[in-house]
Amino acid sequence: MNKDQKPQKPLPKSDMEVLKQYHQFVRDDEEDIDPKLSTNDDYGRMIARKYYDKLYKEYAIIDLSQYKTGKIGMRWRTEPEVLSGKGETICGNKVCTKDKELSTWELNFQYKENQEVKNTLVKVKCCNSCSQQLNYKKLHKQVKEYTEEEIRHLLAKLEEKKKKLKQEEDS
Structure with missing residues (x-):
């Protein structure tokens, strides 16, 4: 300088x-x-x-663009969204516009703010397809566990059949 x-x-x-x-x-x-x-x-x-x-803090607006990784964004509704019914009479997903068959979810939202982990309960209204995305990790884990359990069951049956065949061959 x-x-x-x-x-x-x-x-x-x-x-x-x-x-x-x-x-x-x-x-x-x-x-x-x-x-x-x-x-x-x-x-x-x-x-x-x-x-x-x-902000209107009764229902939240959610971002499900990365739902497969378990990352779900949330924010409170603004006045124009409240007036249009977004998040209460229209699905709370920021890109969804469905207004039929809505489910209300009360979620424990864990987030990091100022290097501190915080939790709060948040209510969200979603249509059926967005509700499945919202619960994707849990549903995917259950399906995975079920198929693994089913495979173990089938393997056990297969082992029993092998034993019976071996016994029949020996006699």
Whole structure:
């Protein structure tokens, strides 16, 4: 840096960047009122709290794009989604628009936020096909276990038949 050049101050963050930094899926009232925080943090927490208060937290919207790996994204509904019925009278999957045969699921949602693992119960309404995707890992595991059990059973029957054939040959 030359002597003539002044050090550049970092550009102030936009409200969206501040919101992304301070947003939490589930906010704790006590954390927002913590007096130990500096004034810079107060502004970020205030923005995040205002946004959080505008969300509708009865039902969540889910992202099932990576359901086979067990990764399911969730977020709270916004006002336009509530007015359209998304997540309550229309399937809660972000890309699905079915409005018939909806099932309500109460899920233990485990997520990582600020290097801390958190759990919360979240309600989701899904159509039958999205419900199968939502439970894919569990259903796939059950099918896998059933086929393995069935194979063991068939192998046991085969061994019995071999013994009978051997006994018949010996007699």
